[in-house]
Every structure is written in structure tokens, then in C-alpha cells.
Amino acid sequence: MAKPSRFLRSLAFLALLLLTAFVLYGGFALLKNLGSSKILATLFALVWGIGSVALLYFVLNMGAERLPRRVRGVIIPLVFAGPALVLLFWFLVFPTLRTLWLSFFDDTSTHFVFLENFRFAFTDRIMLESFRNNLLWMVFGTIFCVGLGLVIAVLADRSRWEKVYKAIIFMPMAISFVGAGVIWKFVYSYKGEAPGLLEIGLLNAVVVALGGKAQAWLLLGGWNNFLLIAIMVWLQTGYAMVILSSAIKAVPSELLEAARIDGANELRIFFRVIIPVIEGTLVTVTTTIVIFSLKLFDIVRVMTGGNYGTNVIANEFYMEQFTYGQTGRASAIAIVLLVAIVPVMIYNLRRFAERRAFK
Amino acid sequence: MTTASHRRPLHAGPIVIYALLLIASVVYLTPVLVQLVTGLKSFQEVSLSRMWQLPKSLSFESFAKAWSGAYQGLTGLSVNFMNSVYLTVPATLISAALGSMNGYVLAKWKFRGANILFPMLLFGMFIPYQSILIPLVRVLQDMHLYGTRGGLIFVHIVYGIPITTLIFRNYYAAIPDELIEASKIDGAGILGIYALILFPLSLPGFVVVMIWQFTSIWNDFLFAVIITSKPSLQPITVALNNLAGSFSVEWNVQMAGALIAALPTLLVYIFLSRYFMSGLLAGSVKG
Numbered sequence: 001m002a003k004p005s006r007f008l009r010s011l012a013f014l015a016l017l018l019l020t021a022f023v024l025y026g027g028f029a030l031l032k033n034l035g036s037s038k039i040l041a042t043l044f045a046l047v048w049g050i051g052s053v054a055l056l057y058f059v060l061n062m063g064a065e066r067l068p069r070r071v072r073g074v075i076i077p078l079v080f081a082g083p084a085l086v087l088l089f090w091f092l093v094f095p096t097l098r099t100l101w102l103s104f105f106d107d108t109s110t111h112f113v114f115l116e117n118f119r120f121a122f123t124d125r126i127m128l129e130s131f132r133n134n135l136l137w138m139v140f141g142t143i144f145c146v147g148l149g150l151v152i153a154v155l156a157d158r159s160r161w162e163k164v165y166k167a168i169i170f171m172p173m174a175i176s177f178v179g180a181g182v183i184w185k186f187v188y189s190y191k192g193e194a195p196g197l198l199e200i201g202l203l204n205a206v207v208v209a210l211g212g213k214a215q216a217w218l219l220l221g222g223w224n225n226f227l228l229i230a231i232m233v234w235l236q237t238g239y240a241m242v243i244l245s246s247a248i249k250a251v252p253s254e255l256l257e258a259a260r261i262d263g264a265n266e267l268r269i270f271f272r273v274i275i276p277v278i279e280g281t282l283v284t285v286t287t288t289i290v291i292f293s294l295k296l297f298d299i300v301r302v303m304t305g306g307n308y309g310t311n312v313i314a315n316e317f318y319m320e321q322f323t324y325g326q327t328g329r330a331s332a333i334a335i336v337l338l339v340a341i342v343p344v345m346i347y348n349l350r351r352f353a354e355r356r357a358f359k
Numbered sequence: 360m361t362t363a364s365h366r367r368p369l370h371a372g373p374i375v376i377y378a379l380l381l382i383a384s385v386v387y388l389t390p391v392l393v394q395l396v397t398g399l400k401s402f403q404e405v406s407l408s409r410m411w412q413l414p415k416s417l418s419f420e421s422f423a424k425a426w427s428g429a430y431q432g433l434t435g436l437s438v439n440f441m442n443s444v445y446l447t448v449p450a451t452l453i454s455a456a457l458g459s460m461n462g463y464v465l466a467k468w469k470f471r472g473a474n475i476l477f478p479m480l481l482f483g484m485f486i487p488y489q490s491i492l493i494p495l496v497r498v499l500q501d502m503h504l505y506g507t508r509g510g511l512i513f514v515h516i517v518y519g520i521p522i523t524t525l526i527f528r529n530y531y532a533a534i535p536d537e538l539i540e541a542s543k544i545d546g547a548g549i550l551g552i553y554a555l556i557l558f559p560l561s562l563p564g565f566v567v568v569m570i571w572q573f574t575s576i577w578n579d580f581l582f583a584v585i586i587t588s589k590p591s592l593q594p595i596t597v598a599l600n601n602l603a604g605s606f607s608v609e610w611n612v613q614m615a616g617a618l619i620a621a622l623p624t625l626l627v628y629i630f631l632s633r634y635f636m637s638g639l640l641a642g643s644v645k646g
Binding site for chain 2: 030031042045046049050053054057058061065074076077078080081082083084085087088089090091092093094095096098099102148151152155156158159164165167168169170171172173174175176177178179181182183184185186187189200202234237239242243246291294295297298301302314317318321322327330331333334335337338341345348349
């Protein structure tokens with residue numbers, strides 16, 4: 001069988017390359033105009049999207065296969081990881097650097113002010129309040145999420161209907177922060193003081209039933225932060241519980257039996273056997289929730305908008321940029337947030353890199 | 360007995376264990392139950408009766424109002440619910456496809472770029488999005504994607520790459536290398552190996568990744584509130600926030616709205632909780 005000439009094959013490849021570029025560009029144009037269109041357009045976009053991803057890889061592969069055998073092994077995987085690398089550089093690395101750059105400029109991004117925005121970030125009254133609150137979120141949010149998650153995981157492991165308990169504790173994870181915010185607004189709602197007025201908020205109803213006095217909970221300086229933290233604990237305990245539970249189940253039974261034969265009581269076994277074995281998991285769950293609590297935005301935005309002494313860094317970033325138009329200050333705040341998270345992140349990542357199998 | 364049959368109950372007595380578990384379950388369940396009960400009440404009932412009383416008669420009036428009713432410039436949630444569908448479905452599927460490809464290359468092929476790509480993926484998983492948000496808005500404006508549904512889809516695909524890639528990488532790492540070596544000898548290329556060996560085994564991986572992406576995109580608020588400013592394009596989380604922020608909206612309608620917004624993810628959770636949890640484990644940083 002006669003092979004088509006090298007020239008013809010190159011021509012075909014070139015044509016395919018052009019076609020791919022065209023398809024990708026078409027998909028891009030489609031993306032811009034999706035706003036007005038509905039189901040059909042979405043379906044079309046979907047087919048187009050997945051189709052162009054497939055086509056892109058197919059053409060890249062074809063191109064790479066034509067390279068000399070020696071370079072092929074090196075180039076091909078790089079070609080396949082290429083789109084991800086490009087996107088991550090374009091949307092992760094460069095924007096981060098650009099935010100750093102912007103943080104040295106004023107609100108119009110034209111006048112260089114050097115560290116002025118950082119001076120603001122570390123001295124402004126609202127920012128200091130936000131730092132304090134984020135510290136509360138970090139310490140108490142993390143302790144309660146991990147602590148409750150651990151206790152429930154251990155107890156459920158020793159009970160019947162384990163799955164039922166775990167399903168209930170885990171359920172809030174399916175709800176968005178905004179949805180949770182709406183639900184908890186009702187929990188904390190307060191109708192005010194008037195004779196014969198019945199409180200409809202859950203917390204006030206409970207407090208009144210116990211003989212207490214109804215409160216405007218979200219206005220309660222100092223305490224309101226803890227009431228907001230409770231929402232995060234409600235949402236995230238399930239996360240800690242699921243991961244810790246799988247670690248606890250992996251503790252070898254022989255180890256537990258041996259400790260029991262030695263006469264150790266269950267509390268001692270928990271602290272001396274279970275905790276040391278799951279320590280690694282415990283640390284990573286804790287760091288993940290710490291990062292999470294530092295980034296926290298939605299709950300505060302929805303519940304109080306950062307008022308009444310409940311502001312946090314991420315919300316102050318939002319206010320500076322999108323309410324006051326202070327791009328320089330907002331960028332500086334974002335950089336401060338990033339710098340606060342990076343050490344925890346690096347610590348966390350070391351462990352991830354060691355992780356292998358899929359469960 | 361249950362899966363935990365090899366564990367002996369605490370000597371402190373099983374009653375204490377069950378009591379504690381029961382209390383925890385009640386506390387965690389109550390907000391959702393109160394929400395459901397309130398959503399099923401009529402306005403008069405919410406304002407007059409105590410919240411734990413069950414509705415006298417089931418009223419779906421609140422749901423109808425939240426779904427299609429109009430409140431001072433707010434349209435019903437139906438538009439935003441569909442916006443969320445049009446946003447979540449393509450973004451989930453496309454990011455799963457990309458993640459599968461990337462995860463495959465990372466797990467099964469050694470290449471130089473891997474030691475740049477891998478830390479970048481991990482960085483992308485934990486980075487506070489605030490640190491890229493302002494430039495992102497400008498880039499999207501330059502691309503004429505700012506304020507469009509397509510722009511939001513695009514953003515979710517891009518920022519979904521780290522997690523989808525890492526879950527697939529962990530998934531594919533468990534597939535024996537011998538399978539791949541064998542087909543390499545048979546002359547299959549990188550794409551051929553993916554299509555013939557990895558892809559047919561990928562269904563569980565896709566389920567896990569798609570559930571993960573579906574839940575996080577559906578529940579996303581930060582990107583949505585910043586990228587889509589036109590109410591007719593906003594997904595349901597933003598609309599729900601607007602609904603809850605307007606004081607004239609009654610509690611029963613707000614609760615019904617929150618339930619409507621949570622329904623798809625709750626259903627996924629109820630019917631696919633096993634995969635939901637494996638997604639959590641796969642996506643988590645575990646020692």
C-alpha cells in the first residue's frame with residue numbers, strides 16, 4: 001500500500017490545526033454570547049466545549065507524534081499538560097503577581113504609593129477588628145469543627161446505625177453558605193419588644209421557653225461573632241467527621257485489642273492509641289479548616305455584611321474593592337490574606353505530595 | 360451488626376454514647392427541619408404561631424411565591440434556578456473532561472513540566488480567590504466575558520482544574536502501570552492508551568469529580584456575585600442573598616427559597632452520598 005506523501009500529510013495536519021483554532025475561537029465567541037440564550041444554546045455549548053477539548057488533545061497528539069522518536073517521550077506529556085499549565089499561569093500566577101503590583105498603587109492604579117496601602121491594612125480600625133475576628137474564626141471555628149467531628153466519628157464508630165448519625169451530621173455540607181445564612185438568619189431572628197409579641201426565631205423561642213429574655217442576637221457585640229462561627233461549625237463538622245472517621249476505621253483492631261488486654265481503659269486507648277495513629281490526618285484536617293476559616297466570606301456577607309463588629313478580612317476586601325472602589329487597598333488586603341495562608345498551605349501541601357492512592 | 364462490629368462499645372456505657380449521638384443529631388438536624396416546617400406554612404401561621412408547631416395544613420404557597428413571585432424588583436427564583444442549571448451543567452462536564460486528561464498525564468507519564476504543574480495545582484486548590492479577583496475581572500473585561508454567563512462558566516472551568524486534576528490523578532494512580540506498559544508495546548500512543556484503557560475505567564472517577572464540581576459550582580457565591588451583575592443572569596445563590604436581604608420578604612418565603620436553592624445538592628447528597636464522601640476524601644489533603 002502506498003503511503004501518502006509526507007507533504008500531503010503535513011498539509012492535512014496544518015488544515016486540522018487551523019480547524020482546531022477555528023473551533024476554539026468559535027467556542028470562545030459562543031461563550032461571549034451565551035447570556036441571552038437558553039437550553040439549546042447550553043447544550044450546543046456543552047457539545048462544543050467537550051468537542052473542542054477532545055479535538056485540541058487529538059491534534060496536539062498528532063502534531064507531537066510527528067516529532068522524532070527521541071524528543072517525543074519528553075514533548076508529548078508536556079503537550080498534554082500544556083493547556084492546564086497555560087491556564088494556570090494565565091489565571092493563577094499572573095493575576096497574583098498583578099494583585100501584588102496593584103497593591104503598591106492608589107485607587108486609580110496610576111500613582112505609586114509604595115507601602116501606603118499596607119500601612120492602611122495594618123492600622124485601620126476596621127482592619128484590626130477584622131484581624132481579631134478572623135483569629136476568633138480560626139481558633140474557635142477550627143477547634144469546634146475538628147473537636148466535634150472527632151468525637152462524633154469515634155462515638156459513631158462504636159454504635160449501631162453509624163451511617164444514620166453520620167448522614168445527619170454530614171447533611172449541612174450539601175447546603176450552600178448563602179442557603180445556610182438564610183436558614184440561620186431565621187434561627188437568630190428577633191422581632192423586638194412589644195407586649196404579646198411572640199418570638200419566631202428559633203434561638204429566641206428556645207431562650208424564652210427556658211425563661212430567658214429574647215435578644216437581638218446578631219447585634220450583640222462580641223457574642224455575635226461566635227453565633228456566626230456556629231454556622232460554620234454546623235456546615236463543616238461533617239467534613240472533619242468523614243475524613244477522621246475513615247482514619248479511625250484504619251486503626252488496626254489488633255492494636256486496640258492489645259491495649260485492652262493490657263488493661264487500658266477506653267479513654268486511655270483514645271488518647272494513647274487512636275490519636276497517635278490518626279495524627280497525620282488530624283493535622284491535615286485542622287490545617288484545611290484553618291485555611292478555610294481565614295478565607296471565610298459568604299457567611300459574614302450574608303448574615304451581617306460585616307456590620308456590628310463582625311467584619312472579616314475577606315469581606316473587607318470585598319467592601320474596599322466593590323463598594324468603595326479602593327483597588328490599591330483591596331489588593332493590599334488580598335496580599336495580606338494570601339501571606340497569612342501561605343505558611344499553612346505549604347505545611348499542608350507537603351503532606352499532600354506524599355499522598356498516593358485514591359480511596 | 361453494623362460495619363463497626365469489631366469494635367467493642369465503650370465501658371462508660373452505650374447509653375452515654377447514644378445520648379450524645381442523639382443530641383448531636385437533633386442539634387444538627389433542627390435548623391433544616393425548622394426551615395422545612397416554616398416553608399410549608401402560610402404567612403399568617405408563621406407570624407402567629409410558634410416555630411416548632413407543625414403547619415396546620417400543608418401550604419405550598421410559599422414555594423410558589425419564592426419560585427415565581429415578584430418582590431420589589433426581585434423576580435422569582437425560577438429564572439435564577441435555571442441560570443444555575445445552565446451554568447453548572449456545562450462547567451461541571453467540561454472541567455471533568457479536562458481534569459481527566461490532566462490527571463492521566465500527571466499520574467502515568469513522567470515529564471519535566473510535572474514538577475511545575477503539580478505545585479501549581481496544589482497552590483490553586485488553597486489560594487484565597489481574593490488574591491486573583493481584581494486582575495481576573497480586568498482580564499475578563501478585556502476578553503469581553505465580564506458580566507456574561509459564559510464568563511462565569513469559563514471561570515469555574517479554569518479554577519476547577521486543580522481539584523479535578525488531583526482527584527483524577529489519585530484515581531488513575533491506582534490503575535496498574537503494567538496495563539499501560541502492555542499497550543505501549545502494542546504500539547498505542549498517549550491518546551490511544553487513554554481512550555482504550557483509562558477512559559473505560561473512569562466512570563467512578565467521573566462520578567466523584569462531577570458530584571464535587573456540581574456541588575461547589577452550584578453553591579458558589581463569590582465568583583457569581585462579582586462576575587454576574589445583571590439580575591437576569593445571576594445564579595440562585597446570589598438571588599437568594601438578594602431575597603433574604605429584602606426586609607419585606609416573609610420568613611416562610613425565604614425558607615422556601617433556601618430550600619429550593621439547596622434542593623439539587625441535597626438530592627445529590629441523599630442519593631449519591633457514598634460518592635460525595637469519596638470525593639471529599641479524594642479531594643482532601645490526607646496524611
